[in-house]
Amino acid sequence: MKKHNYSAGPCILAQEVFEKAAQAVLDYNNSGLSILEISHRSKDFVAIIEQARALVLELLKLDPKEYTALFLSGGASHQFMMVPYNLMQTSGKAAYLDSGTWANGAIKEAAFFGETVVVGSSKDQNYNYIPKGYTVPEAVDYFHCTSNNTIYGTQMKEFPAAKVPVVCDMSSDIFSRVLDFSKFDLIYAGAQKNLGPAGTTLVVIKNRILGKSTRAIPSILDYEKQIKAQSMYNTPAVFAIYTSLLTLQWLKKQGGIAAIEKINNQKAELLYHEIDRNPLFEGTVRPEDRSTMNATFLLRNMAHAPIFEALCEAAGISGIKGHRSVGGYRASMYNALPIASVLVLVAVMQELESKV
Amino acid sequence: MKKHNYSAGPCILAQEVFEKAAQAVLDYNNSGLSILEISHRSKDFVAIIEQARALVLELLKLDPKEYTALFLSGGASHQFMMVPYNLMQTSGKAAYLDSGTWANGAIKEAAFFGETVVVGSSKDQNYNYIPKGYTVPEAVDYFHCTSNNTIYGTQMKEFPAAKVPVVCDMSSDIFSRVLDFSKFDLIYAGAQKNLGPAGTTLVVIKNRILGKSTRAIPSILDYEKQIKAQSMYNTPAVFAIYTSLLTLQWLKKQGGIAAIEKINNQKAELLYHEIDRNPLFEGTVRPEDRSTMNATFLLRNMAHAPIFEALCEAAGISGIKGHRSVGGYRASMYNALPIASVLVLVAVMQELESKV
Incomplete structure (x- = not known):
């Protein structure tokens, strides 16, 4: 897969x-x-x-x-x-x-x-x-x-x-x-x-x-x-x-940079919206300086980490572990990452919310 | 091909x-x-x-x-x-x-x-x-x-x-x-x-x-x-x-370097032997310093170049043109080049001899 x-x-x-x-x-x-x-x-x-x-x-x-x-x-x-x-x-x-x-x-x-x-x-x-x-x-x-x-x-x-x-x-x-x-x-x-x-x-x-x-x-x-x-x-x-x-x-x-920018903004909005909405998560960056490429976020309760990571793995999500300088998670959403992948991650975050 | x-x-x-x-x-x-x-x-x-x-x-x-x-x-x-x-x-x-x-x-x-x-x-x-x-x-x-x-x-x-x-x-x-x-x-x-x-x-x-x-x-x-x-x-x-x-x-x-060296020596001997034997060609390097990797040679009569190059192309030989500093031809015989390729080149050199 x-x-x-x-x-x-x-x-x-x-x-x-x-x-x-x-x-x-x-x-x-x-x-x-x-x-x-x-x-x-x-x-x-x-x-x-x-x-x-x-x-x-x-x-x-x-x-x-x-x-x-x-x-x-x-x-x-x-x-x-x-x-x-x-x-x-x-x-x-x-x-x-x-x-x-x-x-x-x-x-x-x-x-x-x-x-x-x-x-x-x-x-x-x-x-x-x-x-x-x-x-x-x-x-x-x-x-x-x-x-x-x-x-x-x-x-x-x-x-x-x-x-x-x-x-x-x-x-x-x-x-x-x-x-x-x-x-x-x-x-x-x-x-x-x-x-x-x-x-x-x-x-x-x-x-x-x-x-x-x-x-x-x-x-x-x-x-x-x-x-x-x-x-x-x-x-x-x-x-x-x-x-x-x-x-x-x-x-x-x-369609060049202007076209991909629109999609990048959609992907970033989808994910940051979920980070802000979902009570289990919090972003690490001041909202006005958030990157559309790399979204860094934490679980508010680290006890949820094993189940979140297991859900990610089961959904085929790869490479989401945060850098050691920040901890938590980092979702890199470069040009080639499809919106579909972001929807899968958002769904996993919501599944976690429903389970714990 | x-x-x-x-x-x-x-x-x-x-x-x-x-x-x-x-x-x-x-x-x-x-x-x-x-x-x-x-x-x-x-x-x-x-x-x-x-x-x-x-x-x-x-x-x-x-x-x-x-x-x-x-x-x-x-x-x-x-x-x-x-x-x-x-x-x-x-x-x-x-x-x-x-x-x-x-x-x-x-x-x-x-x-x-x-x-x-x-x-x-x-x-x-x-x-x-x-x-x-x-x-x-x-x-x-x-x-x-x-x-x-x-x-x-x-x-x-x-x-x-x-x-x-x-x-x-x-x-x-x-x-x-x-x-x-x-x-x-x-x-x-x-x-x-x-x-x-x-x-x-x-x-x-x-x-x-x-x-x-x-x-x-x-x-x-x-x-x-x-x-x-x-x-x-x-x-x-x-x-x-x-x-x-x-x-x-x-x-x-x-078999490692010793085994590939034997094959490299065979390839070099085959080609240098033909360069020395075939009256149409001459090597450019003093025999004792000849490289087993890159054999450089000239046509004694440049008028034969078009037919030699056409024969090479027809035989599927690629990349044999010499560097501009030396002219003529250069046959690079790195580890991965099979003996079969050298036999094809030698056959083309002999075919040229039979044709001109």
Whole structure:
């Protein structure tokens, strides 16, 4: 039986993506070759990566003359290091918003390269809200924020005005909602939520912010060299990029980001409504900062946990255990999770209520 | 029709690996989940990566108390930078053997971190031999060499004595022949030849060489942090590592490295014998330095090229065009290429001889 997969990432992708990806592992496009054994310099793969890069900009409504999309390696954590390596001046400084574990990871890595200014933090309340009311200073090389906090279930609904380049880690909510993406100068996202399998990382860069640091950058870490090589400075993650293209094509077919946002809002409303209504449960996040991607919630009485978890398992619900930093449960509702799966979870929560 | 795939990389893997990998994309181990949607922290994936790491050391006959195997991101080119970042002292120096394009790439990146001493080079003859007769100095932080040169078709048959740590890029011949791997202190290899699909890189490290540099290393680039995190400092390339495990299991079932080496030698002898016998062809590499993995050869008369290439295509031979640095043809005969494919190529070379 196919599971209702609430995993926080790697996570569910569309069923048709799994089917096409599996077919390509056996034989790509009737070529007599597996997608795993074709050269990254082959006409077939060059077409794949170029389509994927173009479709990213099309879906984000970004001008390809101003922005470049790259598929790099190493995950978002790798970008924690590449961002300051490329954008921070020697003896420079950068502003960071501390909204959780991953934001913190980015701050720590930036400290290898220069001074970090933390303009706001919600650490005092175990990150159960998004810091607000801060100002982004002008005398920094860039401002960095995390749009969605997978672990804590919070999401930025607004982004600050800034006179410096704005860098955003959108790993866990890219392609899930309409934003004016042209307000951002560098967006990065590990593929393994709304884009594809683990193993590639999307980086979208406004070209003109580069080339301003005098720091010597090793070639493979240099965004300008990656752009010049058209995202093929060295052998890219062929299969992960192909599967990302399949997901981007699926998303376009759904009607793009605006269409998927509507469904994401419906899913989130269904689940948060039940969390608020059902006396057995409580949410962990201030309502105005709740994430549409990751809903974190607790049982008010932990004695109900074994029966709730048994009901979930019997219903085919998978990956709902909360992160150890928050405890309880976390339902990740990425783009590919069908509403039907949310209805099953809500039904299980109601069944629990009727039983205890 | 399944092709005879001579691609230099990404390249052929065993057919049973493609079949098992495709099945796992649909449903991993009857879990109701695709391998692409399971958490990297799940029991299933932790078992996969731990088996793969252990099997690497077992096949290389390395002591797990002395060595650690990691599956990192970014390809071998990423290791060109990580090796000096971790092993070169601040104001240190390292010795490099210049045996081709990739060795050169490694030398260039090391220069970002300190002084490089090139102990030998075969650039004078377009890298058609392996430099010999050099001495590895003692006053360097490490010695770096490239065991097999994919582009030029040369392979080191002997490795120098060295009193400093020996680092070897084995991207294109790891697991293909028996060596005393305990003579090496750090081995790295992009997966996409004898190990798995593009998207993960094997690094095998002798633990005790680490921790000697005073350089501040960003976390994700720090081998010690990667070892401490058991190769899961951040989300690894789940599918590429799973497919690598399948290949390692396949190799063990063939009888391990010693058994595959015999077959690799047979394949190389068959093809080089024909290159030397057939008056239409000539090899590009000094016979004693010929690679068993990548055979590079030319047509003596380029007027025969169209008919030779048409015969190859008709026979289902794919990926045989030489790299632009050498021209002509390159037949890559990695572990998974069957002898039957080599017999087909030899037959085509003989057919050409009979036709012109």
